[in-house]
Amino acid sequence: MTTQISTKALHAGHDAKNTQGTQAVPIYQTSSYVFKDSDHAANLFSLAEPGYIYTRLNNPTNDVLEQRLAALEGGVAAVATASGTAAIATTLMVILQTGDHIVASNSLYGGTYNLLANTLPRFGITTTFVDPDNPDEFSKAIKSNTRLFFAESLGNPKLDVIDLKSISDAAKKAKVPFVVDNTVASPALLNPIEYGANIVIHSLTKYLTGNGTSIGGVIIDAGTFNWANGNFPEFTEPNPSYHGLNYHEALGNIAFIAKVRIEGLRDLGSAPSPFNSFQTIQGIETLDIRMKKHSENALKLAAWLSTKEEVAWVNYPGLKTSKYNTLAQKYLPKGQSGIVTFGLKKGFEAGKKVADHTQLFSLLANIGDTKSLIIHPASTTHQQLNEEAQKTTGVTQDLIRLSVGLEDIKDLIADLDAAFAHI
Numbered sequence: 001m002t003t004q005i006s007t008k009a010l011h012a013g014h015d016a017k018n019t020q021g022t023q024a025v026p027i028y029q030t031s032s033y034v035f036k037d038s039d040h041a042a043n044l045f046s047l048a049e050p051g052y053i054y055t056r057l058n059n060p061t062n063d064v065l066e067q068r069l070a071a072l073e074g075g076v077a078a079v080a081t082a083s084g085t086a087a088i089a090t091t092l093m094v095i096l097q098t099g100d101h102i103v104a105s106n107s108l109y110g111g112t113y114n115l116l117a118n119t120l121p122r123f124g125i126t127t128t129f130v131d132p133d134n135p136d137e138f139s140k141a142i143k144s145n146t147r148l149f150f151a152e153s154l155g156n157p158k159l160d161v162i163d164l165k166s167i168s169d170a171a172k173k174a175k176v177p178f179v180v181d182n183t184v185a186s187p188a189l190l191n192p193i194e195y196g197a198n199i200v201i202h203s204l205t206k207y208l209t210g211n212g213t214s215i216g217g218v219i220i221d222a223g224t225f226n227w228a229n230g231n232f233p234e235f236t237e238p239n240p241s242y243h244g245l246n247y248h249e250a251l252g253n254i255a256f257i258a259k260v261r262i263e264g265l266r267d268l269g270s271a272p273s274p275f276n277s278f279q280t281i282q283g284i285e286t287l288d289i290r291m292k293k294h295s296e297n298a299l300k301l302a303a304w305l306s307t308k309e310e311v312a313w314v315n316y317p318g319l320k321t322s323k324y325n326t327l328a329q330k331y332l333p334k335g336q337s338g339i340v341t342f343g344l345k346k347g348f349e350a351g352k353k354v355a356d357h358t359q360l361f362s363l364l365a366n367i368g369d370t371k372s373l374i375i376h377p378a379s380t381t382h383q384q385l386n387e388e389a390q391k392t393t394g395v396t397q398d399l400i401r402l403s404v405g406l407e408d409i410k411d412l413i414a415d416l417d418a419a420f421a422h423i
């Protein structure tokens with residue numbers, strides 16, 4: 001069929017012929033599926049025959065969402081998860097083992113930073129954080145046990161546009177998969193697989209669902225990584241939990257995503273609710289036009305903030321003054337998404353005050369809603385990080401993060417202007 005993103009967002013993965021002619025994707029709200037007989041069940045469990053077993057492993061509503069997202073990112077297949085965090089944790093647990101090492105960008109979502117810096121080391125998996133502004137640092141941080149590169153295409157909340165091509169070239173040279181969290185950009189603005197990413201992750205909670213109703217995540221496999229390069233015995237040696245299955249031999253370029261489903265979902269249990277997947281499917285239908293409008297409003301608001309006396313600095317990669325503008329023109333020519341950060345000259349207390357006095361901008365810990373959102377991370381989402389970690393993740397004491405929604409730009413400017421009067 002067609003290859004344009006707005007068309008895929010409406011059609012990919014759903015064929016009404018399979019659902020009694022329903023135009024909408026139905027919600028298959030069931031925990032399990034009736035087997036024809038015991039032989040049928042045995043075939044499903046041994047993977048000799050495809051089909052549905054139990055909603056932790058697969059579900060027809062989740063299937064449509066997975067196929068749609070794989071189509072939007074240009075991957076071979078996808079697995080949806082209960083949250084973006086579950087997508088990241090499941091990916092890492094499926095690929096890595098004790099003793100392995102990750103090289104990651106230092107400008108990560110706070111939850112991801114904690115997973116890598118504090119939780120995974122308890123299982124013997126360590127991470128070196130590097131500055132993605134210098135892509136060479138990824139290569140320099142490689143050790144003999146490095147098995148994965150991880151980065152966000154557009155960092156939340158630092159809004160650094162990373163040089164995907166340089167980092168994926170370095171990953172290729174090191175024979176490790178490059179995993180990219182593309183949540184902030186969304187597939188409407190950027191497809192990391194085009195620049196060499198091997199696995200793309202999204203928190204569906206943000207722009208993809210878009211309406212702020214549901215938590216969700218997805219893992220998308222580009223199908224491009226060679227798991228048989230000698231460094232990933234998990235993929236090339238007989239797997240004891242599947243009658244000696246050799247993932248690489250049996251499944252070829254879908255080895256990783258198959259392992260995510262048949263081991264990751266089975267053992268870690270991070271399956272999404274079909275109802276949430278339905279909500280995300282509704283959101284995806286309008287992703288393309290929403291991302292254009294989010295980007296347009298954010299650019300206008302960033303330009304307005306730049307003129308304000310109270311404001312010390314504004315960070316938006318679409319601004320000509322941004323140090324990331326050159327990379328944004330290369331990687332995000334269609335728009336630079338809806339997140340804007342800025343600092344107030346009067347610092348931490350003034351940041352809290354503005355966040356407390358907006359009427360349209362809701363004070364909450366989320367991004368990517370159709371409605372505008374505001375937060376002062378240093379006093380809220382990032383307060384657990386020490387000052388050094390706050391600095392590397394790009395969260396300074398004065399930083400305010402806006403997720404610019406789809407309201408009229410005049411109303412958004414008036415709302416912030418009124419809040420500034422309280423400083």
Ligand SMILES: *Cc1c(COP(=O)(O)O)cnc(C)c1O
Pocket residue numbers: 083084085086109111112152156181183184203204205206215216217367
């Ligand atoms: C929100 C977010 C996550 C985590 O996703 P959840 O759905 O909240 O678990 C991961 N990465 C980025 C960039 C995010 O913004």
